[in-house]
Amino acid sequence: MLENKLGITNSLELAKAEERISKKKAVELFEKGILDKLEAGRIAALQAIHKHLFEDIYDFAGKIRDVNIAKGTFRFAPVMYLEASLANIDKMPQSTFDEIIEKYVEMNIAHPFREGNGRATRIWLDCILKKEIGKVIDWSLVDKEDYLLAMERSPIRDIEIKHILRSALTDKVTDREMFMKGIDHSYYYEDYTTFKTENL
Numbered sequence: 523m524l525e526n527k528l529g530i531t532n533s534l535e536l537a538k539a540e541e542r543i544s545k546k547k548a549v550e551l552f553e554k555g556i557l558d559k560l561e562a563g564r565i566a567a568l569q570a571i572h573k574h575l576f577e578d579i580y581d582f583a584g585k586i587r588d589v590n591i592a593k594g595t596f597r598f599a600p601v602m603y604l605e606a607s608l609a610n611i612d613k614m615p616q617s618t619f620d621e622i623i624e625k626y627v628e629m630n631i632a633h634p635f636r637e638g639n640g641r642a643t644r645i646w647l648d649c650i651l652k653k654e655i656g657k658v659i660d661w662s663l664v665d666k667e668d669y670l671l672a673m674e675r676s677p678i679r680d681i682e683i684k685h686i687l688r689s690a691l692t693d694k695v696t697d698r699e700m701f702m703k704g705i706d707h708s709y710y711y712e713d714y715t716t717f718k719t720e721n722l
């Protein structure tokens with residue numbers, strides 16, 4: 523159970539509050555043009571997105587984690603290598619669809635925040651796609667189980683996740699409803715699953 527500004531001690535109640543608040547904050551990101559002012563593809567942009575989504579819930583909003591985390595048997599980037607990993611991701615090319623998805627896969631492996639990585643990183647991904655190729659993902663077309671399996675295998679074989687996301691591309695880059703689908707489907711991917719943490 524993560525400490526939170528809301529004083530909630532029940533995990534299901536916290537998950538519901540998170541969903542409600544992060545959706546409202548995501549609308550602000552879109553409608554106030556905040557995303558257009560960020561440098562797409564940079565870790566600083568991802569931190570700004572995460573901070574905006576979760577600053578009313580967690581003290582660590584927008585801050586790089588200082589604990590090691592794992593999901594199931596998969597361990598995300600260890601804290602001792604996280605800074606270097608993020609610096610490398612910052613420098614990765616992003617001019618083509620394949621390059622963008624490779625960058626997205628690396629950011630998923632890094633998993634820089636304690637919570638809310640999926641929601642923030644999907645918005646971050648759409649920002650890059652919009653800037654570089656004039657497309658975004660229609661997340662309602664992305665099958666939950668296919669996505670999870672493909673992301674799990676992506677550090678070794680990224681062809682599956684590239685196929686899944688390429689098939690869901692749309693040119694509706696200014697459509698708020700399309701933008702919100704990445705948040706609406708957050709429960710599909712990562713948000714209510716327990717992460718193991720180890721304080722350092």
